[in-house]
Amino acid sequence: MSIVTVAVVFHSGYGHTARQAESVARGASSVPNVRVHLLDVTDRGADFWTILDSADALVFGAPTYMGSASAEFRRFAEESATAWSSQAWRDKYAAGFTNSAGVNGDKLSTLQSFVVLAAQHGMHWVSLGLPPGWLYSANGSAEDLNRLGGFLGAMAQSPSDAPPAVSPSDSDLRTAEHLGRRVASTVSTARGREHAVAGAPAEA
Numbered sequence: 001m002s003i004v005t006v007a008v009v010f011h012s013g014y015g016h017t018a019r020q021a022e023s024v025a026r027g028a029s030s031v032p033n034v035r036v037h038l039l040d041v042t043d044r045g046a047d048f049w050t051i052l053d054s055a056d057a058l059v060f061g062a063p064t065y066m067g068s069a070s071a072e073f074r075r076f077a078e079e080s081a082t083a084w085s086s087q088a089w090r091d092k093y094a095a096g097f098t099n100s101a102g103v104n105g106d107k108l109s110t111l112q113s114f115v116v117l118a119a120q121h122g123m124h125w126v127s128l129g130l131p132p133g134w135l136y137s138a139n140g141s142a143e144d145l146n147r148l149g150g151f152l153g154a155m156a157q158s159p160s161d162a163p164p165a166v167s168p169s170d171s172d173l174r175t176a177e178h179l180g181r182r183v184a185s186t187v188s189t190a191r192g193r194e195h196a197v198a199g200a201p202a203e204a
């Protein structure tokens with residue numbers, strides 16, 4: 001069984017989205033034969049772009065600032081034009097997550113910007129794959145997975161006066177963990193199929 005690699009590439013100004021990123025990484029790591037890299041766009045090692053170019057999947061994460069991804073993440077996105085020019089990320093898998101203070105907070109706008117970024121790179125988008133929780137049912141609770149009801153990716157909410165030690169909530173972190181697991185499983189299954197097809201005897 002070959003190893004697949006998932007890179008979680010994120011920005012966090014004050015530490016809340018970093019907790020979400022760690023949860024995504026934990027979920028991806030729970031899938032066998034998966035190697036995970038957790039990469040902060042503002043703290044790059046010399047091999048930052050090499051890791052991204054060689055990963056099977058990239059999970060983009062940023063806080064929602066003024067209705068879209070933070071400027072630091074946008075800088076990274078613009079710098080990825082170099083990878084775009086050589087189509088280095090074509091046919092990789094992509095997914096995304098965001099966190100903001102408002103329950104809505106225009107988080108969808110941030111996730112949509114990640115989808116467009118992935119599409120520009122020719123990547124395959126992996127959705128969250130969870131039904132909406134909480135207020136979607138009279139029996140729902142704030143402890144539900146996907147309590148914020150996103151479909152494109154994992155959403156989290158951190159009240160402005162709550163430190164990262166206590167926010168995002170446990171349910172939002174479990175939702176992020178689910179996303180990481182889903183991306184890693186999706187890539188593992190897809191790469192397994194590709195190997196099976198490559199190894200199959202040619203038809204007569």
Ligand SMILES: Cc1cc2nc3c(=O)[nH]c(=O)nc-3n(C[C@H](O)[C@H](O)[C@H](O)COP(=O)(O)O)c2cc1C
Nearest residue numbers: 012013014015016017063065066067100101102105
């Ligand atoms: C410049 C700035 C703009 C923000 N804009 C929004 C926003 O549009 N919607 C929202 O709900 N929260 C907004 N917030 C709140 C942050 O999204 C929230 O505090 C988040 O938890 C910060 O994540 P971080 O600790 O990873 O930076 C904004 C915060 C800052 C500093």
